[in-house]
Amino acid sequence: xxxxxxxxxxxxxxxxxxxxxxxxxxxxRTLPTCPPGFRVPAGDERSVTLAxxxxxxxxxxxxxxxxxxxxxxxxxxxxxxxxxxxxxAPYGVVPAGAFTSALRxxxxxLAEGQDAENSQAWAGVGQGPLQAGDDGYSLKQLGLVELAxxxxxxxxxxxxxxxxxxxxxxxxxxxGIWKADSxxxxxxxxxxxxxxxxxxxxxxxxxNGGTILALTGDGSxxxxxxxxxxxxxxxxxxxTWVHAAGVPDxxxxxxxxxxxxxxxxxxxxTGAGLFRSVNGGKSYTNVKLPTGPCAGKPSTxxxxxxxxxxxxxxxxxxxxxxxxxxxxxxxxxxxRGGQFINPDGTQQAPNNGLYVSDNGAPGTFSKIATKGFAxxxxxxxxxxxxxxxxxxxxxxxxxxx
Numbered sequence: 001x002x003x004x005x006x007x008x009x010x011x012x013x014x015x016x017x018x019x020x021x022x023x024x025x026x027x028x029r030t031l032p033t034c035p036p037g038f039r040v041p042a043g044d045e046r047s048v049t050l051a052x053x054x055x056x057x058x059x060x061x062x063x064x065x066x067x068x069x070x071x072x073x074x075x076x077x078x079x080x081x082x083x084x085x086x087x088x089a090p091y092g093v094v095p096a097g098a099f100t101s102a103l104r105x106x107x108x109x110l111a112e113g114q115d116a117e118n119s120q121a122w123a124g125v126g127q128g129p130l131q132a133g134d135d136g137y138s139l140k141q142l143g144l145v146e147l148a149x150x151x152x153x154x155x156x157x158x159x160x161x162x163x164x165x166x167x168x169x170x171x172x173x174x175x176g177i178w179k180a181d182s183x184x185x186x187x188x189x190x191x192x193x194x195x196x197x198x199x200x201x202x203x204x205x206x207x208n209g210g211t212i213l214a215l216t217g218d219g220s221x222x223x224x225x226x227x228x229x230x231x232x233x234x235x236x237x238x239x240t241w242v243h244a245a246g247v248p249d250x251x252x253x254x255x256x257x258x259x260x261x262x263x264x265x266x267x268x269x270t271g272a273g274l275f276r277s278v279n280g281g282k283s284y285t286n287v288k289l290p291t292g293p294c295a296g297k298p299s300t301x302x303x304x305x306x307x308x309x310x311x312x313x314x315x316x317x318x319x320x321x322x323x324x325x326x327x328x329x330x331x332x333x334x335x336r337g338g339q340f341i342n343p344d345g346t347q348q349a350p351n352n353g354l355y356v357s358d359n360g361a362p363g364t365f366s367k368i369a370t371k372g373f374a375x376x377x378x379x380x381x382x383x384x385x386x387x388x389x390x391x392x393x394x395x396x397x398x399x400x401x
Contacts, residue, residue, distance in 0.1 A: 094250075096249070096250060096298075096300055097249050097250065098250070099196075099227065099228075099229055099249060099250055100195075100229050100230070100249040100250075103195040103196065103229060106195075107195070149172055149173075149174075149175055150172065150173040150174075150220070151170055151171070151172055151173075152171045152172065152173050152199055152200055152201060152218070152219070152220075152253075153170070153171050153200075153201040153202055153203075153255070153256070154168065154169065154170050154202075155168075155169040155170075155202050155203050155204050155256075156168050156169075157169070157204050159182065161206060161210070162206075162210070163206070163209065163210030163237075164179075164204070164210060164212075164237065166181060166182030167179055167180070167181065167182070167204075168180045168181070168182065168184060169202045169203075169204060169212065170187070170202065171199035171200065171201055171202035171214065171215075172197075172199055173198070173199060173200075173218045173220065174197060174198055174199075174218065174226075175197055175199070176189055176190075176191030176192060176194060176197040176199060177189070177190050177191030177194070177199060177202050177212070177214055177238060178190065178191070179237075179238065190212070190234075190237065190238025190239075191214065191238060191241075193238075193239070193240060193241055194214065194216075194232060194241050195229055195243075196216050196228060196229045198216055198217060198218050198226050198227075198228050199214060199215070199216060199217075199218075199228075199253070200215045200216060200217045200218060200219045200228060200252060200253020200254055200255075200270075201214075201215040201253050201254060201255050201256045201268075201269075202214055202215075202256065203215075203256030203257070203258060203266070203281075204258070205258045205263045205264070205266055205280050205281060206263045207263040207264045207266075207279075207280030207281070208235060208279075208280040208282070209235065210235070210237075211233050211234065211235055211280050211281055212233065212234045212237065212238055213231070213232075213233050213256050213266065213281045214231065214232040214233070214234075214241065215228070215231050215247070215253035215254075215255075215256050215268050215270070216228025216229050216230060216231070216232070216253050217229075217251055217252040217253035217270065217271065218252065218253075219252040219253055219254040219271065219311065221336050221381070225252065227249075227250045227251055227252055227271070228249070228250075228251065228252070228253050229243075229249050229250075230243060230244065230247045230248065230249050230251075231243075231244040231246075231247040231253075231268055231275075231281065231284060232244060233280070233281040233282060242282075244277070244281055244282055244283055244284060245282070245283040245284070246275055246277070246283045246284030246285055246286070247268055247270060247272075247275050247284045248270075248272045248298065251270045251271045251272040251299070252270060252271030252309070253268070253269075253270055253271075254269040254270060254271070254310065254311050254312060255267075255268075255269040255310075255311070255312050255313050256268055256269075257269070257313045257314055257315045257329075258315065259315045259326075259327055259360070260315065260317050260318060260326060261318050261325070261326045261327045262327070263280065264277075264278055264279055264280045265277065265278055265315075265327075265360065266280060266281045266284075267313045267315065267329065267331075267360065268284060268313075269310040269311060269312055269313040269331065269332075270310060271299070271308075271309045271310075272298065272299050272308060273286050273287070273288070273289060273296070273308040273310060274286070274287050274289055274308075274310045274313060274331045274355075274365075275287065276360055276361070276362065285362055286362065287331075287357075287360065287361070287362040287363070287364075287365060288362055288363060288365075289308065289310070289331060289333060289355045289365050290351075290355070290365060290366065290367060291307050291308055291333060291350075291351040292307070292350060292351050294307035294308060295308075302346070303342075303344075303346040303347075305348075306335040306337065306348040306349045307333075307335075307348070307349050307350065307351065308333065309333060309334065309335040309349060310331055310332065310333055310334075311332050311333070311334035311335075311381050311382055311383065312331070312332040312334070312382060312383050312384045313329065313330070313331040313332070313384075314329070314330050314384045314385075314386040314397060315327065315328070315329050315360070316328040316329070316330075316386065316394055316395075317386070317388045317394050318394075319390065319394070320387070320388075320389070320390065320391070320392050320393055320394035321391055321392060321393045321394075322393045322394060322395055324394050324395070326394065327358075327359060327360070328356065328357065328358055328359075328360075329356065329357045329359070329360035329365075330354060330355070330356050330384060330386075330397055331354070331355045331356075331365065332353075332354055332355075332382035332383070332384055332399070333349065333351060333352050333353060333354075333355065333382075334349075334352055334379070334380060334381040334382035334383075334401075335348060335349035335352060335380070335381070336380045336381045337349060337380070338352050338377065338378070338379055338380045339352075339376070339377050351367065352376070352379040352380065352382070353367055353368065353370060353373070353376065353379055353382075354367070354368040354373065354382070354399070355367050355368070356368055373399070373401075374401045378401075379401060380401065381401075382399055382400070382401050383399070383400045384397055384398070384399055384400075385397065385398040385399075385400075386398075
């Protein structure tokens with residue numbers, strides 16, 4: 001075990017306070033006008049009152065409904081089915097590696113040269129960046145509708161680094177990899193030469209003279225989330241990128257973690273499992289978390305599509321108030337649907353939960369018992385926050401479930 005004290009948010013207490021507040025609020029008839037992004041329903045459109053919310057119903061407060069999605073769940077499912085049929089035609093499913101194959105075809109076309117019309121450079125249009133505080137922005141029931149540019153991860157390279165001291169890196173869900181100096185006065189894109197701009201995480205290791213790491217694929221679990229094309233690394237600050245072996249294509253990307261006691265050891269948390277590199281991110285190996293019958297199997301295996309979705313990974317930092325050696329690994333399997341039953345009777349992710357290893361090597365992980373943690377049938381997506389400060393006890397890890 002990682003000797004961690006896993007802390008969970010007190011959701012029942014929050015729910016009780018919320019219910020108490022609802023009890024003292026005025027009725028739906030006295031509510032003010034709807035907030036931005038919502039409207040009063042017309043005709044027989046479904047509305048949700050405060051009384052409904054207090055009784056456990058889902059929906060925005062008061063009698064307001066989201067103005068972008070008045071459709072029913074059945075309508076949305078029918079739309080998703082139509083889109084899937086178009087994307088997978090004529091085979092019914094998208095073949096494994098289709099995205100990477102398309103990227104190779106694109107590169108071949110560009111290498112052959114294009115006609116004058118299609119070779120024109122792109123130019124920016126409009127003003128930016130969009131700000132979440134703008135009046136026109138709101139959080140919809142089915143995702144972020146009016147705001148792009150979501151940041152999926154940051155990585156700060158300390159001033160003690162010899163290659164890129166004081167550099168801040170950021171990955172953007174559909175906008176590539178960016179860097180800024182320690183003053184963050186200006187951002188510069190360093191991921192334009194990557195074959196895809198769909199980014200799940202960015203990282204850095206001092207191994208191999210200083211390596212910037214990129215993990216592709218949008219792990220937002222959204223309606224329009226897109227998978228990536230694997231992992232990449234750059235040895236020259238992002239001017240050129242190399243595809244890393246081992247991490248499968250067509251997977252969501254969630255997190256990059258580096259062992260501070262050995263910078264050559266890198267971990268990639270993906271929708272297809274947890275992968276480990278021992279050469280600074282040049283190649284990876286599946287650690288094969290013991291998730292049951294689907295352990296180490298690709299997502300294309302029947303019943304295993306969502307069984308190995310690793311949403312986070314942390315590596316214990318050395319030192320701290322407990323003077324630890326560091327290097328232990330804690331990974332979270334956290335598909336949002338958990339043990340939901342598919343139409344064919346299979347469970348989506350029967351073994352969501354926490355997995356621990358003393359050294360992170362393949363075959364060394366074991367699942368932590370759910371005692372003191374969320375019950376197995378209530379474990380969905382998990383994100384982790386380790387204590388890493390010099391005065392903190394590095395045995396502590398906090399979990400949001």
